[in-house]
Amino acid sequence: MARRRQAVTIKHVAADAGVSLQTVSRVINNEPNVRPEMKQRVQESIDKLGYVPSIAAQRMSGSRSYLILALNDRERTIADWRARQGTDWVDQMLLGGMLKCAEHGYRMIVELVDTHSDHVERELLAAIAALQPDGIILTPPHSDNPQLVRLLAGHDIPFARIGSKGDGAGLPISMDDEGSARAATRYLAERGHRRIGFIAGSSEYNLSAWRVDGWTAAMAEAGLGTAGLLETGDFTYASGERAARRLLESSEPPSAIIASNDQMALATLEVARSLDLRVPQDLSVISFDNSPLMHFTQPPLTAIDQPIAATASKAVEMIIASQSGESAPKLLTVIAASIVERGSVASFPPQPVR
Amino acid sequence: MARRRQAVTIKHVAADAGVSLQTVSRVINNEPNVRPEMKQRVQESIDKLGYVPSIAAQRMSGSRSYLILALNDRERTIADWRARQGTDWVDQMLLGGMLKCAEHGYRMIVELVDTHSDHVERELLAAIAALQPDGIILTPPHSDNPQLVRLLAGHDIPFARIGSKGDGAGLPISMDDEGSARAATRYLAERGHRRIGFIAGSSEYNLSAWRVDGWTAAMAEAGLGTAGLLETGDFTYASGERAARRLLESSEPPSAIIASNDQMALATLEVARSLDLRVPQDLSVISFDNSPLMHFTQPPLTAIDQPIAATASKAVEMIIASQSGESAPKLLTVIAASIVERGSVASFPPQPVR
DNA sequence: ATGAAAGCGCTAACAT
């Protein structure tokens, strides 16, 4: 393999335009103190030669790396990929994050880190040392990992925390977990449901509790009790199965269940089927993920659509903005979720069998 | 934002171990001519200080960038992401590619480039100049884009071509499109089907033709005619719908259809439904993608499972190997696909209605 | 087997 060198460097441009390196650098970085005519001349040389700055060199000289790291949980991400069950978290993150990065000349690098490991810190530190990213996006459950947050806080590198309400450092962005749980609950209550069950997600995710909060609040608002209506899973199908079974086999089963993710919603559907409960006539179900397969279930599932792409995009924006010296907003940014109505919710009292 | 500097550099390690920079560099890169005791001493300092080399600096001094670019078609990738229909190409690519990269200390960067644009070259050149990747993975339809291949060939940068039989430069890897089309066709023929329709994909993808070749060959082997049994779509649902309709509304409709991707298979299912054809009793269907939703269709679709992850992994391996001075194998690497049996294929003569 | 010097492409800091 040949020793790879930059084809066209800033020197070539400088020579071609008959100016100093510095002037070229100023033009590249859109800095002031360059006369328009000069700027144009340089730009022409850049275009003519097809010059593109080397990110490595830029980074070396203490400038930006134009790299943003998207930190995901290794175990869960790989499991999702292998399972091939249509979870498109990463895709949506790339859709929002990559495209926003591209707009600003940045690249997004997906990095998998194991939350559970005792060497999370080392892994992250290594990634930072190797890549020198200009920003980091923490996704759940990393977003509220105190070790990571503390570590990043000490590194003066801007980081966004998706799905966090942000106590501590970093730029918190939430997809309004509490609000959307509340909305889903209200949605059901308005349709006459009085016993609305909730299957919570793993407590390792802070958002799990917020969703429960939203449900609790909406139930209270509607004057409905919650006794015996809350079960906790861990986002897996199996755990959803257990939770749904407990809910539905109780003496006073719910007429509707909100599941904290798609796998648990799927499991709920299956348990209902096994119990000869028709969805939605006998049981209404709302999923907290609008992953692709929600279209294809029987019946198609009404779901809360979390704006993952919009959130990732916003995270990138915030990071880049805080790069530019703007002091971080620090306030919680909330991107609203919405309910996608499909066929898994009935109005109460249930329709008579046709 | 503070001027970011490397926390621990090679200098710190050298000082700590009481050796020259060079020796540390040799240890990092596993070069010869370091005494074991020396090597160990240096390694201890590295571990103690938590030193990780800066990729930017390594790249600057003419060494590797430890970056591999995965080039995907912009338009199609974004469309897939937005549609949220469970296409997990990118996920599988990351699963195979990223993990293999990680094993070797590389990172994979997903890059979107528009095949149709007249500035493909410029886009790719810009990415190369900016990132100086050590290798590039071309995915369809880029893999056989002559412009791209020519451009890369002139850049002495190793590149893999997924889904290509590789005329010209680069490392070709195929998922055995012809073989798996042949296998699927045989699979149907063995079950008594005599009129086996085929919906081809866009001719912009070379693999589309190879799949047709496989089907044609298998039909010939089985002594079956192909007249009126081939329709061409472009991988979209709408095109699949049109193709399936032409096939099924003909005077001599097929008893089985192989669709070149999941969307066209889905469309075929829907057309069958609209024509009151039961699947699989009246019509058998095999999809050429085993994307997540194939589990959830009615009935679940038998599909060809393309080993995308394994292929991406292999592509990374080949690139890294060819880095290490090994002259490229140049031969076509084939990763075998397999058929996942689900519920959309009936044996012929069709089972009587139960 | 080890070390010293030079330089990669770029920008920050300091002239002018």
Added chain:
DNA sequence: ATGTTAGCGCTTTCAT
């Protein structure tokens, strides 16, 4: 408004 100088962290020469 523009140019000069020094240096980022590392690897490549080229010594020894």
